[in-house]
Amino acid sequence: MFGVPDTGNGWFSQKLSYQEWFNFSIARRQYLNTLEVVTPAIAWLLIAGLYYPWTSFVFGCMFLVARTLYSIGYMKTPKARIPGQILSMTSICCLLIFAIISIFKMVDDMSSAATFHTAVCQLSADGSGATNFGSIKFEQVEGEYVQISGEIEGLVDGLHGFHVHTSSDFSNGCASTGGHYNPFGLNHGAPDAAERHVGDLGNVQVSGGKATVAKVDSQVQLYGETSVVGRACLLHAGQDDLGQGGDAGSLSTGNAGSRVACGKITLI
Numbered sequence: 001m002f003g004v005p006d007t008g009n010g011w012f013s014q015k016l017s018y019q020e021w022f023n024f025s026i027a028r029r030q031y032l033n034t035l036e037v038v039t040p041a042i043a044w045l046l047i048a049g050l051y052y053p054w055t056s057f058v059f060g061c062m063f064l065v066a067r068t069l070y071s072i073g074y075m076k077t078p079k080a081r082i083p084g085q086i087l088s089m090t091s092i093c094c095l096l097i098f099a100i101i102s103i104f105k106m107v108d109d110m111s112s113a114a115t116f117h118t119a120v121c122q123l124s125a126d127g128s129g130a131t132n133f134g135s136i137k138f139e140q141v142e143g144e145y146v147q148i149s150g151e152i153e154g155l156v157d158g159l160h161g162f163h164v165h166t167s168s169d170f171s172n173g174c175a176s177t178g179g180h181y182n183p184f185g186l187n188h189g190a191p192d193a194a195e196r197h198v199g200d201l202g203n204v205q206v207s208g209g210k211a212t213v214a215k216v217d218s219q220v221q222l223y224g225e226t227s228v229v230g231r232a233c234l235l236h237a238g239q240d241d242l243g244q245g246g247d248a249g250s251l252s253t254g255n256a257g258s259r260v261a262c263g264k265i266t267l268i
Helices: 018-049 053-075 078-114 248-252
Strands: 116-123 134-141 146-153 158-165 171-174 200-206 210-217 232-236 259-267
Touching: 018 053, 018 078, 053 078, 116 232, 134 259, 146 200, 158 259, 171 259, 200 210
Parallel strands: none
Antiparallel strands: 116 134, 116 259, 134 146, 146 210, 158 200, 158 232, 232 259
């Protein structure tokens, strides 16, 4: 005969038989075992469901069936525990795998959101903003290439050299912005050339007095030691020969001619 502790009134006066105590112990052990398994399974189900809702639903249903079989086996048919255990472990392991993948996705999403940079350059005849030739937008996720876009108007039709220059000093208009931004001391070249200035962005095609800029560049950066933020972007009167002109001017400026529009690259 065994005494069973009460929650607030000492011991039950009623004595339980051995079989009743055994059944109580089995039920208690099953309850604790269920808590140990179900609690992390629910947590993993919720996490995995953020990115894989239907997959999580299927494995969640599988887990529910498995626990039902396991419970029946515990109280009535011990042999039923084996498929219940196998199905339970399979579903919970799959939930864990998808939960881990979901956590990595969350970390990646948070990292991307935290390292996104956007800058804009308002183009004018002397950098003062008194005239408006349009604007250029720079967008970059850290570790990826810069997306360069914009609309330009007011220039004559044809190709115009497009560069990032070292300084945003507009005390003498666009003429005082220095040369092409070239932190590595290389020769001028095309945007896709092995040797080029960081600031070499090729040409912009103007047609009907307007141009749409849509470029992706591998060397322009909006962060770090070689960031172009705070520098100037310029449009030239003539076509950039991309370093293929065969003279010293070609290897330094691309022989793109005078500077017709400029502006400071500013983070927004």
